[in-house]
Each structure stands twice: as C-alpha cells, then as structure tokens.
Amino acid sequence: MATTQIETVTTSADKAKLAVTGLLVVGAVAVFYLLGKQDLWVRVLALLVLIAAAVGVFFTSAQGKELIAFGQDSAKELRKVVWPSRPEATQMTAYVFAFVVIMALFLWLTDKTLEWVIYGLILGWKH
Structure with missing residues (x-):
C-alpha cells in the first residue's frame, strides 16, 4: 500500500505569515473598492502595493521558500532539455x-x- 506524504504548515510563525498573506490579499481587494471615489490610478496603486506586500510576506514563509527552490530546480532542469x-x-x-x-x-x-x-x-x- 502506497503512502502519500502530505505537506503541512509546521511552525506557528509560518501559519501567521500565511494568515497575514491572506489578510493582505483580502485587504487589497477591500481597499480597492473602499477607495471607489478616488481616481483609478490611486485604487490600482493601493491594490498593487498590498498585493506586493502579501507576496513579500508569503516568500518569507517556509512554503514561499519551497516555491522559490522549486522554481530554481525547474529552471535547472529546463536548461538540460535538448530541444x-x-x-x-x-x-x-x-x-x-x-x-x-x-x-x-x-x-x-x-x-x-x-x-x-x-x-x-x-x-x-x-x-
């Protein structure tokens, strides 16, 4: 019988980082709509800043670091391909x-x- 390995969030710090990431994404969407009377560029700038912050927090978590490592490994394998x-x-x-x-x-x-x-x-x- 094959066992499947399930990856879980291991530390409470990583859980907090992922929670903050989620809150920043939700907050970005909420701010975009709350600033409805502002110019579009202000709304989009606020959205992009909060999304960038969410991405930054995510990449400091263990899952973010694993994603970066996966991307680097994928790039290495792609260079090995004989086209x-x-x-x-x-x-x-x-x-x-x-x-x-x-x-x-x-x-x-x-x-x-x-x-x-x-x-x-x-x-x-x-x-």
Whole structure:
C-alpha cells in the first residue's frame, strides 16, 4: 500500500505569515473598492502595493521558500532539455498533421458506415 506524504504548515510563525498573506490579499481587494471615489490610478496603486506586500510576506514563509527552490530546480532542469532542431520540429509537425487528417477521414468513414448500417439497413429510414 502506497503512502502519500502530505505537506503541512509546521511552525506557528509560518501559519501567521500565511494568515497575514491572506489578510493582505483580502485587504487589497477591500481597499480597492473602499477607495471607489478616488481616481483609478490611486485604487490600482493601493491594490498593487498590498498585493506586493502579501507576496513579500508569503516568500518569507517556509512554503514561499519551497516555491522559490522549486522554481530554481525547474529552471535547472529546463536548461538540460535538448530541444529539437527546426527541421526535426517541422517534420514532427507534418507527421502530426498527417495523422490528424488520416484519423479524421477514418472517423468520418466509420460514422457514415454506421449511419448507413443503422438507419439504412436496420431501421430502413430514408434520408
């Protein structure tokens, strides 16, 4: 039996940071609407400042640091990818298009054959 590992918030400081992050996001939306009589640029600036603060607090938590590490590991793995050359990519694209056309013709032919068998032979309906 396979066991699944569930990641949880480990410290109360991290819980507090995540709570503050959530409050900042909710506060950003609330401030945006509470400043409804202000110019749009003021409202958007307040929203962006509070969202930036929420992102900053999140990235100081353990989950934020794990997200940063994941992004760095992903970038390292992406640099290891061997990308196909242009002729290889063009050839594979042509193969895919050809397969799609052949499959579409096969499905159309199958559909029409079943339509003829069911409606024409079995039920005797005329189109």
